[in-house]
Amino acid sequence: MSEVTVQGGQEVVGVARIEGPILVVEGGTNVSYDEVVEIQDSRGQLRRGRVLEVGEGYAVIQAFAGSTGLSIDGTRVRFLGTTLHIPVAEEMLGRIFDGLGNPIDGGPEPLTDHYADVNGQPINPTARIYPRDYIQTGISTIDGVNTLLRGQKLPLFSGAGMPHDQLAAQIVRQATLGKLAGAPQTEGEEFAIVFAAMGVKNDVAEYFRRSFTESGALTRVAMFLNLADDPPVERIVTPRAALTLAEYLAYEREMHVLVVLTDMTNYGEALRQISNVRGEVPSRKGYPGYLYSDLASMYERTGRIRTSKGSITQIPILTMPNDDITHPMPDLTGYITEGQIVLGRELNFAGIYPPVAVLPSLSRLMKDGIGKNRTRDDHPRWGAQLYAAYARTQDVRALASVIGEEELSDVDQKYLKFGRAFEREFVNQSFTENRTIERTLEIGWKLLSMLPKKELTRVTLDEIAQYYKGDDASS
Amino acid sequence: MSDQVGTITWISGPVVRARGSRHVGMLELVQVGEDRLVGEVIGLKGDQMTIQVYEETAGMQTGAPVFGTGLPLSVELGPGLIQSIYDGVQRPLPLIEAAMGSFINRGAHFDSINREKKWKFTPKVKVGDAVKGGAILGVVMETETLEHRVMLNPDDSGTITWVAPVGEYTVADTIAKLKMGKEEKTITMLQRWPVRRARPFTNRRPANIPLITGQRILDTFFPVAKGGAAGIPGPFGSGKTVTQHSIAKWADAEIIVYIGCGERGNEMTEVLQEFPHLVDPRTGRPLMERTVLIANTSNMPVAAREASIYTGITIAEYYRDMGYHVALMADSTSRWAEALREVSGRLEEMPAEEGYPAYLAGRLAEFYERAGYVNNLNDTQGSVSIVGAVSPPGGDFSEPVTQHTKRFIRCFWALDKSLASARHFPAINWLDSYSEYLEDVAGWWREKTGKDWLTMRNRAMELLSEESRLSQIVKLVGPDALPYTERMVLETTRLIREGLLQQNATETVDAFSSVEKQIRMLELVLYFHERGMAIVKRGAPINLIHDLPVVDTIIRAKSTVTNEELHKFDDIQKQIDQQMGQLDAEYRS
């Protein structure tokens, strides 16, 4: 990360065109691509922007706070000669910033000479450490069947009105480094939480703040807030500012940083808006063709590197428009992140908390963080078996809705019972319940024991002998 | 060598325009700005050139210089490629890390191939030999088991006037001199080849040897031939990457080129950390010793992502030219297509479908055309097989990249979200997938196993499609309405699905199945079916078959019987005989 001091640069008076948050400025020379500008309106008020395109004698600028109040002749644009940088410091923990990284909690500017480019730089794949340490969240649907690892990016795909905030808060509150029962406590590991809000209501930010306060973590949290009534264009910067601080804390201060980004769907909308104003060729649903690369430039700022003990774990939250998982935002996110936790509308209606729709959920890194010497030997096969059985339950339910439950075969009846119990006892847990991994495995085996042994082809015969508690006498 | 040829006039993301010399060539490699970032000329109009830049352009200024090189974007070829990990324009990532730390900075300039390392060169030509392009001039052991054949550049030919004696040489040392007409040319072990130009060969051979991947659903059901092209489309989380990794690990190719094209950093790290520790069953050496990695992850510059595919395929062709079977994996070709789209969009070209440029199909065709089993210029035979992952938005196969890809491949492995949700892996849908190589490789199977693989394979497929028809009925009226003979089909297809098609890439025994194991399993399941069918036809209730203990044994055989203990299948067959025999006897009267 490079350090720069912001210097004054050339100033241009008057702009050629204003369209939405986009200004076209003529007359600057040697303007840099992606350079930051300071825009002054006729009353002397300042706002920031950045260069989206430079041509011969002109530059296209995006004003973060929008263009309201800017006039053609009364606007001055000063080119600052550098890309957007924010200060980064450990003392930013416990503080609240706006979407561009300026303090809004009444406290002073962070005292540091360490500035970092909000765009970051790509991690060299050879410098990464592959994540292997699992984080125990105390939530069965995560620890058991979609295990989260340190250095993983695992989003929550949700929908309006579903308890994604509660779930995220519960994860943050309960997360501890998972370990085998009896293993020694790892001392002195420092953690931090970086929270970024994009276009969410103040209630949401307030909810998280309260939750951090209650768990006593508030002094370890830095919050970057671009709320629903804040300028939408600023949202493009907010997650990047948050990740820039996270990188500093993880890779230079060796902390384990959990980053919560909510709501990435609002971020996507801001990006789409700018793209549309600029008349770019859209790909799907009006989103720009570079949406994938743009999202990747943030989500990939997760992980571990060999030169630091620290890590960045990301939990982005997305509300899926119309609960549609094929919408470009969740779709492209899922293509980049290392799995996804999907919340289901039906489970939510049924009063199940957390309403994790297990089947479409996935943790891609799970396989590398569980099993022998990590959680328990049977864990991977046990998980696959639960998935397979629950998937079968869905088929049986569909059949039952056609021919009626009574007409189902004995085995199918057992699947129906299994499915109900799975949702009520495994998926469902209270907002404060913090289950150990052993407890989660135990519940799972109890449920699998409702099925005939012969159905359990994903686990080994030895595992059946050891853990199966059913009264099935066959085979 | 690099004179200023222009001045930057316009910058938008990875695309830059400059004004200057009219002598810059189309597709010429240029250096852009004071940092001399790598770029390629992709458009010329009067004195204006359009350049795609392979590095981040933030902070670049108009008015900055552009330098020409006079060369097209090329890769370096020679001993030392194996075990390398490069970015999309063949910059060695370990050297970038050593110089710049954990994050990739701009303006890195490193040789792609180490100039200092010495290789033991043994000449294969002598003074006075007339040699043509592609001729093998000598050999070097690139790893303990891989002979690197040092070839004359395909464009050169002439008479050898000097050749280096056996000895240790770097890739920069002269190893031969060649008289071409009046000129004498010095030859080193290093050559450059423009990535966008396919390396020439004499002619194509019929692709009739399967690329054995050890994956049952691929080899047994939807085989790809050596020199063939396969596409593996699927929504996120359906198993594209795991399948590609499995092929990279287990395929019986001599060289693997793996291109991580716009995908995750951790997935490349996984390969880097795992492959040196996995043993290639054919050579007993670490898998890394046959692998070249190209990693241009999603957060790395998008124009270099576009180039990565060409960098990879050119390296693959180079080893093909030596007479090797090379398998190339590209994960994901959709990200490459998106890179094309992004650059095209910045150029404000007329889009065709979904914003993709009209030349998308042409580019895909060119890429897949570079697969093939060929007679090389030097009379060896080699192949490049391509396996391209496709990432359709929303998992919808009707989108342009999937549709165009289908036109240029002959093997389609369709991944299925619902199979993946049920943790049926590999989640390749057997009804939507196809291979056009079935007839072509049937002879190989007969020779290799002495068995009629194709007939058995087709019989299994027939049962599976029968199952799909029956499931429709079951969904309406329940299974009880079906006659026992049809329910017998469902019993067998369960064995096919759970015993054969499902294969766990993370389990040691199951991860790789030898051809012999595959055919034995197939045989066993069909045998179970024939015997079972005979019994239910005599009126035995289906649940008696369903409850036979051997059913469980067959399903578990994939992970209980290793490739070395195939005799255990004889025991299982005996169990079938014994258990079915009893039933048979009961219902014979």
Ligand SMILES: Nc1ncnc2c1ncn2[C@@H]1O[C@H](COP(=O)(O)OP(=O)(O)O)[C@@H](O)[C@H]1O
């Ligand atoms: N053959 C397989 N065996 C075991 N697990 C698999 C297999 N294929 C896929 N998976 C599981 O599915 C997840 C997603 O697969 P991946 O190849 O990363 O999907 P994609 O590349 O299509 O997004 C993996 O993390 C793994 O858990």
Ligand SMILES: [Mg+2]
């Ligand atoms: Mg993948």
